[in-house]
Amino acid sequence: MARSGGERRANSAFTMAGGSSGGGGGDLEEILMQGSGFSFSGTAGGGGIYYDMQQMMLPPPPPQSGFGGGFMELLDASGGCGADFGGYSAPSSLFDLFQTPFPAATVQLDLPMSSPAAGESSEVVNNPTTPNSSISSSSNEGGNSKKSSKDGKNRLKEDGGEEEEEEQDEEKNTNNSSKKQLKAKKTKGQKKQREPRFAFMTKSEVDHLDDGYRWRKYGQKAVKNSPYPRSYYRCTSAGCGVKKRVERSSDDTSIVVTTYEGQHTHPSPITPRSGSGGGIRHLFADPLNILPSYHHYNQHIHQQQQQLQNAYMYNSTPSHNITTTTTTSATSAAAAASSFLRDNGLLQDMVTCQMTGKVVEPKEEEQRL
DNA sequence: CGAATTTGACCTGCGC
């Protein structure tokens, strides 16, 4: 109950990780980035491609003109609606990797388990870099929490089948006292199907990263083997069932793992080219996340680069659907994040990181399991 | 007062 008002602040840099549509018990692949050099530990499982992360350093980011504008463009282009992903074709996009046949669907690494999201999340171990020193970004406030709450209920239905939404709603209306029981009923016997998930991992002192969408926190759970709790967010837009999970790595407390699940059914609430007035500005309220002026550009970029250098992403694809995650797994939320990064000349690094990871061929993955 | 967060309870899936 003791509510910490600080919770409402916003976010800083992105963390992005791979997702999975955990069809049935499909968990995210474990990932490990070791020590200082970004060198993945090879995985035995699939005999996939192995890359040395140490080779992947960040190229100097190209000077960006407009922050908000570019970001929003990208948001619109890639993130607005899930349906848009098909047409998204930025060559350097993080999502291209997911959408293309490139078997990067799964980046797998051996990992001593202490991962924040045991069994589902990944772990990053990096050389500690300068975390965001000051975070004062805005919060994603203003959403209609009630709707989101409702969506939350629907989530369960969606998991089991959208056709049951109405039916379940009726039940709820007629018997509010047993909502949970109803929920249980509904979900029983139905294989819960998760939306594609993408996780971003970044070094940040702020847990909840502002990706341009409005989120409402609907839960928090203590994570096993981690002193840090995991927070659950849901997109506040009506009808949008996108969820976001935020947790901090127990191994490296400076690392935040943000997992997106689902696709936004709406454009980002942030107005494109909002300039100084649009919501996008909140994204960059944090001096470390914005490029207030070209004067400070290098400095900020440097810090962001460090973050990204230490960030890597993975796509936790359910073992059975690895091959199909290419286009559908790209959540708009993640797209927004990637767009942001790409717009700032940072995404490439993220991609690089991903590509340097061990790539497991779908078949191999299946065999492995 | 509306919106967002907190937090304990509850539910589900999974491993043993």
Added chain:
DNA sequence: GCGCAGGTCAAATTCG
């Protein structure tokens, strides 16, 4: 079947 852990709900609480 039981227990554990993850995930979600929703009343209470807090904030703007």
